[in-house]
Amino acid sequence: MSYNIANLPPYEPQTIEAEAQAYWNENRSFEVDESSDRPKFYCLSMFPYPSGSLHVGHVRNYTIGDVISRYQRMLGKNVLQPIGWDAFGLPAENAAIAHQIPPAVWTDKNIAQMKQQLTSLGLGYDWSRELRTCDPDYYRWEQWLFLQLYKKGLAYRKEAIVNWDPIDQTVLANEQVVNGCGWRSGAPVERRAITQWFLKITAYADELLNDLDKLSGWPDQVRTMQRNWIGRSEGVSVLFALQDNPGEKIEVFTSRADTLFGVTYLAIAPEHPLAKQAASNNPALQAFIEETQHSSVSEAVRATTEKKGMATGLYAINPLSGRSVPVWVANYVLMSYGTGAVMAVPAHDTRDFEFATQYHLPIDWVIQPEATDTITTNTAFTEKGILVNSGDFSGLTSDNAIAQITEALDSTAQGKRCLQYRLRDWGISRQRYWGTPIPMIHCKDCGMVPVPEADLPVILPEAVDFQGIQSPLKQDLTFLQVTCPNCQQPAQRETDTFDTFMESSWYYARFASPDSHTRMLDDRADYWTPVDQYIGGIEHAVLHLLYARFLHKVLRDENLVSSDEPFTALLTQGMVLKDGSKMSKSKGNTVNPQALINQYGADTVRLFVMFAAPPEQSLEWSDAGVEGAYRFLKRVWQAVTTHVASLAHYPNWQTFLHQAHTEKQKALRYQLHHTIQKVTQDIGERKTFNTAIATIMELLNHWYKFTTETPQDYALSQEVLSAVVLMLSPIVPHITHALWLQLGHTNAIIDTPWPSVDSEALKQDALQWVIQINGKYRGRMTLPAQITEDEIKQAVLQEASLQQHIRNKTIRQWIFVPNKLINLVITP
RNA sequence: GCCGGGAUGGCGGAAUUGGUAGACGCGCCAGACUCAAAAUCUGGUAGUGGUGACACUGUGAGAGUUCGAUUCUCUCUUCCGGUACCA
Numbered sequence: 060m061s062y063n064i065a066n067l068p069p070y071e072p073q074t075i076e077a078e079a080q081a082y083w084n085e086n087r088s089f090e091v092d093e094s095s096d097r098p099k100f101y102c103l104s105m106f107p108y109p110s111g112s113l114h115v116g117h118v119r120n121y122t123i124g125d126v127i128s129r130y131q132r133m134l135g136k137n138v139l140q141p142i143g144w145d146a147f148g149l150p151a152e153n154a155a156i157a158h159q160i161p162p163a164v165w166t167d168k169n170i171a172q173m174k175q176q177l178t179s180l181g182l183g184y185d186w187s188r189e190l191r192t193c194d195p196d197y198y199r200w201e202q203w204l205f206l207q208l209y210k211k212g213l214a215y216r217k218e219a220i221v222n223w224d225p226i227d228q229t230v231l232a233n234e235q236v237v238n239g240c241g242w243r244s245g246a247p248v249e250r251r252a253i254t255q256w257f258l259k260i261t262a263y264a265d266e267l268l269n270d271l272d273k274l275s276g277w278p279d280q281v282r283t284m285q286r287n288w289i290g291r292s293e294g295v296s297v298l299f300a301l302q303d304n305p306g307e308k309i310e311v312f313t314s315r316a317d318t319l320f321g322v323t324y325l326a327i328a329p330e331h332p333l334a335k336q337a338a339s340n341n342p343a344l345q346a347f348i349e350e351t352q353h354s355s356v357s358e359a360v361r362a363t364t365e366k367k368g369m370a371t372g373l374y375a376i377n378p379l380s381g382r383s384v385p386v387w388v389a390n391y392v393l394m395s396y397g398t399g400a401v402m403a404v405p406a407h408d409t410r411d412f413e414f415a416t417q418y419h420l421p422i423d424w425v426i427q428p429e430a431t432d433t434i435t436t437n438t439a440f441t442e443k444g445i446l447v448n449s450g451d452f453s454g455l456t457s458d459n460a461i462a463q464i465t466e467a468l469d470s471t472a473q474g475k476r477c478l479q480y481r482l483r484d485w486g487i488s489r490q491r492y493w494g495t496p497i498p499m500i501h502c503k504d505c506g507m508v509p510v511p512e513a514d515l516p517v518i519l520p521e522a523v524d525f526q527g528i529q530s531p532l533k534q535d536l537t538f539l540q541v542t543c544p545n546c547q548q549p550a551q552r553e554t555d556t557f558d559t560f561m562e563s564s565w566y567y568a569r570f571a572s573p574d575s576h577t578r579m580l581d582d583r584a585d586y587w588t589p590v591d592q593y594i595g596g597i598e599h600a601v602l603h604l605l606y607a608r609f610l611h612k613v614l615r616d617e618n619l620v621s622s623d624e625p626f627t628a629l630l631t632q633g634m635v636l637k638d639g640s641k642m643s644k645s646k647g648n649t650v651n652p653q654a655l656i657n658q659y660g661a662d663t664v665r666l667f668v669m670f671a672a673p674p675e676q677s678l679e680w681s682d683a684g685v686e687g688a689y690r691f692l693k694r695v696w697q698a699v700t701t702h703v704a705s706l707a708h709y710p711n712w713q714t715f716l717h718q719a720h721t722e723k724q725k726a727l728r729y730q731l732h733h734t735i736q737k738v739t740q741d742i743g744e745r746k747t748f749n750t751a752i753a754t755i756m757e758l759l760n761h762w763y764k765f766t767t768e769t770p771q772d773y774a775l776s777q778e779v780l781s782a783v784v785l786m787l788s789p790i791v792p793h794i795t796h797a798l799w800l801q802l803g804h805t806n807a808i809i810d811t812p813w814p815s816v817d818s819e820a821l822k823q824d825a826l827q828w829v830i831q832i833n834g835k836y837r838g839r840m841t842l843p844a845q846i847t848e849d850e851i852k853q854a855v856l857q858e859a860s861l862q863q864h865i866r867n868k869t870i871r872q873w874i875f876v877p878n879k880l881i882n883l884v885i886t887p
Numbered sequence: 888g889c890c891g892g893g894a895u896g897g898c899g900g901a902a903u904u905g906g907u908a909g910a911c912g913c914g915c916c917a918g919a920c921u922c923a924a925a926a927u928c929u930g931g932u933a934g935u936g937g938u939g940a941c942a943c944u945g946u947g948a949g950a951g952u953u954c955g956a957u958u959c960u961c962u963c964u965u966c967c968g969g970u971a972c973c974a
Binding site: 105107108110145148149150221222230231232233234235280281283284287288290356357358359361362363364366391395409410482483485486488489490491558559560563596597598599600601602603605633634636639640641670671672673675676677678679680681683684686687688690691693697740741744745747749750752753754755756757760829830831833834835836838839860871872874876879880882883884 | 888889890891892893898899900901902903906907910911912913914927940953954955956966967968969970971972973974
């Protein structure tokens with residue numbers, strides 16, 4: 060059959076994408092409420108920081124979310140997919156300094172541009188719920204929540220160490236410290252202790268740890284990272300008394316009490332009070348401590364810098380052995396972790412071993428492997444074993460010794476069984492302008508006084524002159540000067556702002572009731588939360604996702620939500636790379652998605668991003684791959700338009716729908732329903748959109764080889780193409796919107812259910828078996844589906860092509876993998 | 888340093904529970920159409936040997952378990968993410 064292809068409508072993405080988007084707008088297709096009787100499905104991609112323009116990572120993130128949302132909608136769910144802006148943050152301040160533009164103005168401009176770009180991608184958002192975290196309507200509730208935490212004693216102040224730029228007189232983020240120096244001034248950074256606000260996330264440590272077991276919809280990888288981050292360890296805190304001043308004790312924590320006889324020195328952090336005390340009459344030590352204060356507070360930097368230490372001249376008494384050991388100051392001990400002091404067991408800890416070797420401190424072996432009595436002395440032995448040289452405890456296993464030593468310390472009040480967490484309380488103060496003001500007032504007489512709830516929000520002034528030296532809030536007297544709510548005397552506002560992770564820790568819940576003006580969240584939040592599917596970058600595996608879990612539990616305890624966890628299922632997407640490395644402006648390897656959308660259309664960009672790699676893996680950008688995606692869409696377009704154009708040749712085709720009679724029809728219909736089955740599993744369960752697309756491509760290749768000659772053939776063609784268009788519709792919603800109508804369907808594809816599998820079509824008369832001999836592939840055999848194992852054996856033994864391998868050999872074993880594979884184990 | 892993850896043709900990737908390694912796409916090669924080119928269509932494409940059927944080798948490196956390992960275990964190399972003030 061031939062058609063005049065020149066007369067068929069060409070694929071014009073710009074036209075059909077505008078039409079589809081206009082249809083969704085007019086019908087408010089993505090605006091949802093709670094009145095539906097369908098089950099709810101809340102799908103959320105991590106909201107963007109408005110950095111300026113969309114990058115490919117955004118396109119990937121939001122396309123994945125959109126595909127899942129549209130698929131769930133086709134399954135009959137009441138789907139919420141909202142979007143907003145994580146609008147506070149450091150880049151706005153940097154832009155303000157560089158371009159003399161207020162952070163608020165810069166942010167607004169970026170949001171406008173990125174919103175336009177998101178819209179052009181055809182993402183199915185409920186824009187009526189759009190929020191931005193820099194709006195007082197949003198952050199007032201964050202201030203309110205902070206006040207509730209303060210009332211409960213879960214928000215408190217303490218000293219913490221920051222990077223200080225002595226030239227710019229400003230606190231630096233770790234990212235702003237380059238090779239130990241401030242990125243703008245170039246001055247060596249100093250560590251400085253300042254008083255800051257903290258949230259007591261450690262009060263929820265056990266729940267945050269235990270509830271990870273409930274999160275079966277999360278990747279194991281992320282749960283493991285969070286488990287390790289929380290780092291619960293059981294052990295004992297041991298008190299070492301100072302030799303010259305037994306009233307003063309150094310407290311250390313260990314999970315390896317069995318190694319206590321191997322302690323040969325104590326190490327304390329440079330910021331430890333005892334270090335300062337010892338340095339007061341020791342200029343060399345003073346200089347050493349001073350030197351350690353000139354590096355970033357970042358753990359990655361500290362852990363890779365050379366380990367250095369100096370003796371304090373103090374000695375402490377091991378409470379168990381009575382032995383006197385020196386006390387050292389060491390740069391590898393963190394004041395912010397535990398007590399800021401550790402007992403060092405060089406023989407059984409790698410880091411202590413290196414330090415002891417470097418400074419010629421004693422290394423005493425007290426644990427030996429169970430199997431042997433030999434000890435290698437060129438490396439630390441960190442496993443558990445049998446105790447030696449440990450007084451009455453010698454001969455015990457490590458586990459028994461831990462129990463008995465802990466008991467011995469406990470009974471003499473020289474130690475205490477305790478739990479230790481690696482997790483630290485969440486420091487939420489930032490000495491920055493562009494953030495949520497912390498709703499507190501400093502009063503000379505009353506101390507810290509919370510802003511009364513009736514006075515919220517504390518509004519961040521937006522018209523400011525921003526120089527980047529110190530927060531403009533400190534000069535803004537109308538902001539700064541306030542009357543103490545307690546004593547009515549003049550007082551000052553807190554000028555620190557919140558860590559921006561605060562805003563991103565509860566926005567998902569606010570989307571459910573974005574216009575609630577009397578409460579932080581109303582009942583609608585409990586209808587929509589928890590989020591059924593959350594999607595975002597793997598780089599958020601710990602911090603953001605842990606803080607959000609924490610605040611969700613806080614919201615629960617405020618009776619604002621009833622669930623224990625915010626995100627039922629989590630998909631962590633990989634990075635987008637080009638030429639093997641991360642896209643970045645500095646490398647000059649960025650790709651502008653907008654240019655591609657203009658050139659090929661949104662569907663092509665969406666298809667490429669979903670096809671190039673499974674979502675959890677990193678994605679290698681390829682311009683040629685984009686071209687290939689465009690080519691495929693043109694093929695789909697051509698397939699449908701030529702099919703539709705031939706309609707007149709096959710009257711009454713509808714009589715023959717959903718049937719197959721000839722062999723070629725059965726084969727194509729098998730392929731169709733096999734494809735539906737696989738694509739349903741790939742999109743719905745495995746979330747491997749790349750293999751779903753590949754399978755649809757295969758089906759279309761089969762369709763191209765299928766010649767349409769009868770009304771029956773035409774009916775099957777219609778069934779195949781309708782299913783292809785339906786299965787593609789979550790991924791490429793615009794072209795499928797148009798093709799669905801061309802196929803003669805009268806409803807919009809967005810409101811059409813997902814296709815279902817006809818199990819009748821999957822029945823096969825014969826199956827193909829793989830034949831192996833000694834595990835090696837030796838050919839294939841097609842055998843009837845209904846066949847016994849003995850009949851298979853007979854057929855295999857008679858197969859001519861196998862004779863050269865089995866002649867004169869003894870078959871020792873037959874291995875059957877049902878309907879798939881037969882392996883003959885023969886003597887060689 | 889520590890925690891987590893990855894490595895498969897020329898390239899992106901597939902192989903879902905230990906069972907045909909390389910689906911699908913890109914690129915390349917050949918052919919068709921064209922005055923020509925582009926676009927499109929058809930066929931081929933891991934390596935080596937062979938006209939061919941086929942044989943051997945092959946999933947970062949090395950060992951192990953198994954009838955059978957890309958998949959499981961151990962050791963190592965290397966790249967990526969996080970490391971608490973980038974988001």
